[in-house]
Amino acid sequence: MTGAMSPRGAKALLTEIDHVGIAVRDLDAAIAYYRDTFGATVSHRESIDLDGVEEALIAVADSYIQLLSPTRPDSPVARFLERRGEGLHHVGYRVDDCATALESVRHGGGTLIDEAPRPGSRGTTVAFVHPKGAFGTLIELVQEPA
Numbered sequence: 001m002t003g004a005m006s007p008r009g010a011k012a013l014l015t016e017i018d019h020v021g022i023a024v025r026d027l028d029a030a031i032a033y034y035r036d037t038f039g040a041t042v043s044h045r046e047s048i049d050l051d052g053v054e055e056a057l058i059a060v061a062d063s064y065i066q067l068l069s070p071t072r073p074d075s076p077v078a079r080f081l082e083r084r085g086e087g088l089h090h091v092g093y094r095v096d097d098c099a100t101a102l103e104s105v106r107h108g109g110g111t112l113i114d115e116a117p118r119p120g121s122r123g124t125t126v127a128f129v130h131p132k133g134a135f136g137t138l139i140e141l142v143q144e145p146a
Protein backbone atom coordinates (compact mmCIF):
# COMPACT_ATOMS: atom_id res chain seq x y z
CA MET A 1 0.00 0.00 0.00
CA THR A 2 1.28 3.45 -0.85
CA GLY A 3 0.31 5.80 1.96
CA ALA A 4 0.71 9.55 2.13
CA MET A 5 3.87 10.84 3.78
CA SER A 6 3.83 13.05 6.85
CA PRO A 7 6.06 16.14 6.95
CA ARG A 8 8.59 14.07 8.95
CA GLY A 9 8.60 11.45 6.23
CA ALA A 10 6.66 8.81 8.15
CA LYS A 11 4.35 6.64 6.05
CA ALA A 12 0.62 6.86 6.84
CA LEU A 13 0.12 3.69 8.88
CA LEU A 14 -3.45 4.12 10.14
CA THR A 15 -5.94 3.00 7.49
CA GLU A 16 -9.28 3.27 9.33
CA ILE A 17 -10.87 3.56 12.76
CA ASP A 18 -11.38 -0.11 13.62
CA HIS A 19 -13.34 0.40 16.80
CA VAL A 20 -14.06 2.61 19.76
CA GLY A 21 -13.73 0.66 23.02
CA ILE A 22 -16.21 1.54 25.77
CA ALA A 23 -15.92 0.08 29.27
CA VAL A 24 -19.25 -0.88 30.84
CA ARG A 25 -20.21 -2.70 34.03
CA ASP A 26 -23.19 -4.60 32.58
CA LEU A 27 -22.58 -5.82 29.03
CA ASP A 28 -26.15 -6.99 28.44
CA ALA A 29 -27.57 -3.67 29.63
CA ALA A 30 -25.23 -1.76 27.29
CA ILE A 31 -26.16 -4.03 24.36
CA ALA A 32 -29.85 -3.46 25.11
CA TYR A 33 -29.27 0.32 25.21
CA TYR A 34 -27.66 0.39 21.75
CA ARG A 35 -30.34 -1.95 20.36
CA ASP A 36 -33.35 -0.16 21.82
CA THR A 37 -32.05 3.38 21.28
CA PHE A 38 -30.21 3.11 17.97
CA GLY A 39 -31.42 -0.16 16.47
CA ALA A 40 -27.81 -1.34 16.58
CA THR A 41 -27.21 -5.06 16.91
CA VAL A 42 -24.27 -7.16 18.02
CA SER A 43 -22.30 -8.74 15.18
CA HIS A 44 -19.74 -10.52 17.32
CA ARG A 45 -19.40 -11.48 20.96
CA GLU A 46 -16.34 -13.03 22.54
CA SER A 47 -14.60 -13.59 25.86
CA ILE A 48 -10.88 -12.84 25.76
CA ASP A 49 -9.34 -14.72 28.69
CA LEU A 50 -5.92 -13.10 28.29
CA ASP A 51 -7.42 -9.65 28.87
CA GLY A 52 -10.11 -10.71 31.34
CA VAL A 53 -12.87 -9.13 29.27
CA GLU A 54 -16.00 -10.04 27.42
CA GLU A 55 -16.66 -7.90 24.38
CA ALA A 56 -19.62 -7.22 22.11
CA LEU A 57 -18.94 -5.67 18.72
CA ILE A 58 -21.64 -3.52 17.14
CA ALA A 59 -20.92 -2.76 13.48
CA VAL A 60 -21.20 0.85 12.31
CA ALA A 61 -20.32 0.96 8.60
CA ASP A 62 -16.81 -0.53 8.43
CA SER A 63 -16.04 0.18 12.10
CA TYR A 64 -17.25 -1.15 15.43
CA ILE A 65 -18.40 0.01 18.79
CA GLN A 66 -16.64 -2.39 21.18
CA LEU A 67 -18.49 -2.75 24.46
CA LEU A 68 -16.19 -4.21 27.13
CA SER A 69 -16.92 -5.60 30.56
CA PRO A 70 -14.52 -7.39 32.92
CA THR A 71 -14.71 -11.14 33.52
CA ARG A 72 -12.46 -10.99 36.60
CA PRO A 73 -11.82 -8.36 39.27
CA ASP A 74 -8.09 -7.97 38.54
CA SER A 75 -8.38 -7.37 34.79
CA PRO A 76 -7.25 -4.01 33.36
CA VAL A 77 -10.83 -3.09 32.40
CA ALA A 78 -12.01 -3.87 35.95
CA ARG A 79 -9.33 -1.56 37.33
CA PHE A 80 -10.28 1.10 34.78
CA LEU A 81 -13.94 0.95 35.88
CA GLU A 82 -12.88 1.26 39.51
CA ARG A 83 -10.69 4.30 38.87
CA ARG A 84 -12.57 6.13 36.14
CA GLY A 85 -16.04 4.65 35.90
CA GLU A 86 -17.81 3.69 32.69
CA GLY A 87 -16.92 5.37 29.43
CA LEU A 88 -14.45 5.67 26.59
CA HIS A 89 -11.59 3.23 27.18
CA HIS A 90 -9.50 3.11 23.99
CA VAL A 91 -9.49 3.73 20.26
CA GLY A 92 -8.58 0.92 17.87
CA TYR A 93 -6.82 2.03 14.70
CA ARG A 94 -6.67 -0.38 11.76
CA VAL A 95 -3.21 -0.92 10.32
CA ASP A 96 -1.90 -3.06 7.46
CA ASP A 97 0.87 -4.49 9.61
CA CYS A 98 0.78 -4.38 13.39
CA ALA A 99 4.52 -5.02 13.82
CA THR A 100 5.45 -2.15 11.50
CA ALA A 101 3.13 0.28 13.30
CA LEU A 102 4.42 -0.86 16.70
CA GLU A 103 8.00 -0.34 15.52
CA SER A 104 7.11 3.21 14.47
CA VAL A 105 5.75 3.90 17.98
CA ARG A 106 8.89 2.44 19.52
CA HIS A 107 11.10 4.46 17.16
CA GLY A 108 9.21 7.64 18.15
CA GLY A 109 9.92 7.02 21.84
CA GLY A 110 6.35 5.96 22.68
CA THR A 111 5.50 3.75 25.64
CA LEU A 112 4.40 0.29 24.59
CA ILE A 113 2.06 -1.91 26.59
CA ASP A 114 2.62 -4.84 24.22
CA GLU A 115 6.26 -5.29 23.20
CA ALA A 116 5.15 -7.45 20.27
CA PRO A 117 1.89 -8.02 18.35
CA ARG A 118 -0.44 -10.60 19.91
CA PRO A 119 -3.81 -12.20 19.16
CA GLY A 120 -6.93 -10.01 19.57
CA SER A 121 -10.60 -10.83 19.16
CA ARG A 122 -12.18 -12.20 15.93
CA GLY A 123 -8.79 -13.38 14.67
CA THR A 124 -7.11 -9.98 14.60
CA THR A 125 -3.52 -9.22 15.57
CA VAL A 126 -3.24 -6.33 18.03
CA ALA A 127 -0.88 -4.29 20.19
CA PHE A 128 -1.63 -1.61 22.78
CA VAL A 129 0.21 1.70 23.14
CA HIS A 130 0.21 3.43 26.54
CA PRO A 131 -1.73 6.72 26.88
CA LYS A 132 1.42 8.26 28.35
CA GLY A 133 3.18 9.67 25.31
CA ALA A 134 0.03 9.33 23.17
CA PHE A 135 -1.75 12.47 24.39
CA GLY A 136 -3.80 10.66 26.99
CA THR A 137 -5.50 8.07 24.80
CA LEU A 138 -4.98 4.32 25.05
CA ILE A 139 -4.33 3.21 21.46
CA GLU A 140 -4.90 -0.27 20.07
CA LEU A 141 -3.29 -1.13 16.73
CA VAL A 142 -5.49 -3.65 14.90
CA GLN A 143 -4.44 -5.80 11.98
CA GLU A 144 -7.31 -7.64 10.28
CA PRO A 145 -7.06 -11.42 9.80
CA ALA A 146 -5.33 -12.30 6.49
Ligand code: CO
Binding pocket: 019, 021, 066, 090, 092, 140
Ligand atom coordinates in the same frame (compact mmCIF):
# COMPACT_ATOMS: atom_id res chain seq x y z
CO1 CO B 1 -10.16 -2.96 21.48
